[in-house]
Amino acid sequence: MIRVMIVEDEKPALDELEYHLKKYEFIKIISKHQNVKEVLLCISQEMPDVIFLDIDMPNKNGLQLSQKIKKINNNIVIIFISAYSQYSLEAFNFFPLDYIIKPINEKRLQKTILQISFIFQQKTKENTIKNNKKIVKCFQKFEICLNDDANREVKFPTRQTKEMLAYLIFHFERRVTRKELIDYIFGGIEDKKNINLLHVTAYKLRNLLTAVGIKENQLLISGNYILKAADGVCDYIDFIKFYNQTPLIDKENIEKAENIIKTYEGPYLQDEDYIWADEIRTQVELQYEKLILLMTDYYYEAFEYEKYEKILMTLIKYDPLNEKGYNILLNYLMKTEKHDKFIRFYKEYEKMLKEEFCLKPKSKFNNYYRNIL
DSSP: OEEEEEEOSSHHHHHHHHHHHTTOTTEEEEEEESOGGGHHHHHHHHOOSEEEEESEETTEEHHHHHHHHHHHOTTOEEEEEESOGGGHHHHGGGOOSEEEESSOOHHHHHHHHHHHHHHHHHHHHHHSOGGGOOSEEOBSSOEEBOOSTTOOBOOOSSHHHHHHHHHHHHTTTSOOOHHHHHHHHSTTOOSHHHHHHHHHHHHHHHHHHHHTTOOTTTEEEOTTSOEEEOTTSBHHHHHHHHHHTOSSOOTTTHHHHHHHHHTOOSSBTTTOOOTTHHHHHHHHHHHHHHHHHHHHHHHHHTTOHHHHHHHHHHHHHHOTTOHHHHHHHHHHHHHTTOHHHHHHHHHHHHHHHHHHHSOOOOHHHHHHHHHHO
8 A cells, every 4th residue: 555645735636636546546645734834744653655745835835845855754755746837847856756737637647656556566576575584473473583594583672662563563554542552551551650661662662673673664663653564574464464455366366375374373473462462363363264265265266176275274274173174175075085184184173073162073074984984
């Protein structure tokens, strides 16, 4: 998702641009501003990727404002908008991506959007961590791992520092309030002591990330407690982004799905006792199951039966109580007459039902098992 800010003092022009931009699903308009004075403060808080900036505004020239924006974050992409073409030559001395004349021409805007899309696709590729190793792992053990030959684990200075990172990761790309952090991490009492402790913890966390060599284009925590991570940095964030953007699995995304599934090494924050994480852990397990089942549908329809079988075994490995997984796998093994594997997984299934639920397998599985013995 590309985060866009619009700075335009004329409301009709602002509304028109917003209307056109909302047609693109990969663009998220995070804020709109007619008052130039508030823009610089909001940039550091909201961390936009792209700013559509009007040039001719009262009290502040857009060209001058763009210089100040670049000093805050040189990576922000600026597109100038103006009702006058006379500024265009001077405007390009400030290295914008584009210059658009008002009123907005939809086809002309589309060309700009394609440029933006291409730039951020390239940035995503550049920011993807090599070897598919994650810097921050949330599945099973929560840890920061240095991506070096030794694969060293980073020690957190305090328990609160570790939990703050975990909480911000869960709420990635969303502003987390001071009250939330104090409620969940510092006992819920918003007094001077806890507010000071919160600031100290945030300071220690940012220092830790810098000290271990994590760059801002990989993982960034803003002053407003918004966490952003590049693709390939955090297993949980990659998983959730892919899950939310993938209603079905097809030949275009199956390879990425396979890579995402490989990063799931166990339940979300399994070794941590954070109260806020319990419900999320269950939700992620259901999302993991749904993604696996989407992949089984694809493999079956594509006649990739070996992968179909393997992915079902993966589901059972990480969720031994998953009755749906057992049912689908046993049905497949019956149909393909793979007797040895059927016997093995039937016994596991029978044992699981007996110990966990005091139940027996379905009669069709039981009868088939007895017939092939």
